[in-house]
Amino acid sequence: MNADLSSTHKHIVILGGGTAGWMSASLMMAKWKDKAVNITLVESPAIGIIGVGEGSTPQLKTFFEQIGIEESEWMPACNATYKNGITFKGWSSRPGFNSYFHPFASRIDAFSAPAFFYNSMFRRKGISVDSHPDRFYLSAYLAKHHKSPIPNENFPFPIGYGYHFDSGLLGQFLAKKSVQAGVNHIQAKVLDVGKHANGDLAFLQLDNGQQLSADFFVDCSGFNGELIQKHLAVPFHSYKDNLFNDNAVTIASSTGESINSQTISTTLKHGWAWDIPLTNRTGNGYVYSSDYTNANDAELELRQKLNLVDSDVEARHLKMKVGRVEKHWYRNCLAVGLSQGFIEPLEATALHFVQETIEGFIQAFEPASFSTKPQDTFNLNLNNRFEGIRDYIVAHYRLSSRDDTDYWRANSENPNISNTLKKIVNAWMAGEDLNQTFAANGKNSLPSYYPPFSWQCLLAGYGVFPEKLTQVGQTDPAHKYDLEYIDDFIQKCGLNFKDHKHYLENHL
Ligand SMILES: Cc1cc2nc3c(=O)[nH]c(=O)nc-3n(C[C@H](O)[C@H](O)[C@H](O)COP(=O)(O)OP(=O)(O)OC[C@H]3O[C@@H](n4cnc5c(N)ncnc54)[C@H](O)[C@@H]3O)c2cc1C
Known part of the structure; x- marks a missing residue:
């Protein structure tokens, strides 16, 4: 040839x-x-x-741009909705960290994210400052309030977003x-x-x-x-050896009054379930390990989560390699x-x-x-x-503190993690600024296939911090940022975004 x-x-x-x-x-x-x-x-x-x-990442937007197709054409044809990011529920049992949001990056984060990086650094030094990521990202606010990521014309900061379809x-x-x-x-x-x-x-x-x-x-x-x-x-x-899940079961359910502008990923006994909103239905699936449960039990557990135990709505079973x-x-x-x-x-x-x-x-x-x-x-x-992507996904399981089943205990004790992942977690626990750690060149450099802010959201969002906490006064350098000012900024930015369902029905 x-x-x-x-x-x-x-x-x-x-x-x-x-x-x-x-x-x-x-x-x-x-x-x-x-x-x-x-x-x-x-x-x-x-x-x-x-x-x-x-579900997609923001990359899919550039795919449609390259082939010259507008959202107004493909989205209605595919019952598509917008995605501001993903909420992870139940992955951490640490108090105050039962859920966190992984946002897509936006230019407007330049205003609020430095406060998150700063606070999470002090929190890793054992100082009591608010360092849960959700408070610092506009996308988290938009997702929480069911808003679309498309701003009014007079708001000149585009927001990163993906899609569901x-x-x-x-x-x-x-x-x-x-x-x-x-x-x-x-x-x-x-x-x-x-x-x-x-x-x-x-x-x-x-x-x-x-x-x-x-x-x-x-x-x-x-x-x-x-x-x-x-x-x-x-x-x-x-x-x-790194990722135990090898099966999935999916069941569709109806949409609610509003349409989420985020994916929700909730832990179950032997894996996790997705909740993906489309315009005409919600897609649900349970990704699990067949070493710890079987197809019938997994389907029942998903039906219980969805209140569909007595429903004859069809379930699909899939194997994953x-x-x-x-x-x-x-x-x-x-x-x-x-x-x-x-x-x-x-x-x-x-x-x-x-x-x-x-x-x-x-x-x-x-x-x-x-x-x-x-x-x-x-x-x-x-x-x-x-x-690189595998390491980021493995981190979700390895750092999870859910421990009520053999599946979750095996995940958090799994010794099969890469050296890169070990170094990232060690750098975090040592109080390093991951933005600098990833940017560093030379023998200590770490390849990061997820951006540093994603790692910081995961680690801080799970509450992976030293146990011991010290209270310090408001004049201490740890309190450099006025968080109420950031709340106010994000909330006022949010006024420029419409309700997600309303936007889908009236602007596409
Ligand atoms: C449970 C689950 C959840 C997922 N969720 C997501 C998600 O949220 N986001 C995401 O980005 N991805 C997700 N994925 C991955 C996504 O589904 C796939 O990446 C995507 O659908 C692409 O699949 P594919 O085209 O490679 O394969 P397929 O859809 O399997 O297509 C294979 C094609 O090959 C053809 N074919 C095979 N053998 C032959 C043959 N001998 N002769 C002729 N034709 C043949 C088939 O007819 C078919 O057309 C998920 C996957 C799984 C399993």
Whole structure:
């Protein structure tokens, strides 16, 4: 096979029509529409898509900007809502820290976040100052008051936000747009693959008898990793030792009077449950470990949480394969989505990763004259990124102080944590300023794939502080910031944002 696509008209085949497949098709089409590149997407309706994954990070906004589609078009089509961040409930049993909010970053935080960093530093020195993150972030206020993150026109500070959406509808929406843009769509099952003499992929053998040849293949075939794992035999590294959850059960429920502008993640006995608001329903799911409970008991526990024990509303059970492939780009094949790996959905990072993978690939592939030269750097970057996200998710479990079941005790005692995570927690407990720790260069530098403020929200939000507390007077340097002034500032900023439901119904 000739992986050099620069010479003549070239053909890229994407295997899989889940969100990963259609996001890949959309971005490649948008970036390469003026190049001599043809794109075909093949998917099997008989196999179907996973059809979950309803929360995003702010990255998804830039995805739609790149493909030139407005919120007013895609959001109503996908029953989408806005997301200011995530509330974590029940992860910490430390008094005063039963819940905290992980906000998305905004420019306006520059006013209030320094007070949070300052106070949490003194709190780590054992001085009694308010250092719960929720008080310091406008997004936390907006989420608490069911407000949309879109300000009135006269408020000139954009707020970082993500989305919630129906993933099935999003796939259909992107499929329609991609086909309109010129993607060739084939519905068939891949039965086998043909290879060139050097081991590169040559064609997909479809169940309609067609042999689909291509110069380059994008494997978006889901957990099975049809091309990258099955046919190219790239090893898969499981994260089972670090992250115990391997199953999920989902149940939809009705929406309430108002629509939340946040995801809520609540701990249950053997995992945690998400609550994701859409315009027409609430998506709920329980992510759990099959080493500690079974599908029936997990479903019952979720139904009890939702007051749906006697309801005949359907539950869906899913298995999750948590970990990553050794190489995401191997020979003339790029794996994107669940085929490249998956970290459980606690921070809703999967589609963010899908987008980063495709964007990184486009940026690497094209300047290298559509050759495979940048593969090694590309794979190293993605693997580091995967491990960085894993560490942040592991931190949620390792630092949790819930201890009423074997599951939670095993998590908080889990010895399998990375050196990087150990160093981050040690730096925090030693009273270091994590903004500086992450920025430092040299042998003591720490790679941070989550921004320092996210780490500080997690650690302070769980109340991970020394036990002993000293009271000091208001004139002590620990009381540098006037917190009532910050409350007032945030509340007045909040006046510029409309009720979330009202905004969705009247402005999109
Ligand atoms: C419980 C759970 C919750 C999640 N929550 C979130 C979240 O909140 N946010 C987030 O960003 N992500 C989340 N995710 C991840 C998200 O669901 C996936 O990243 C996303 O849906 C992309 O999936 P995919 O396209 O890779 O795979 P799939 O949706 O499984 O699609 C695979 C495609 O490959 C096709 N295919 C497979 N084999 C063949 C074959 N032999 N021939 C032809 N076609 C084939 C299938 O037909 C299908 O079209 C969650 C995942 C799980 C399991």
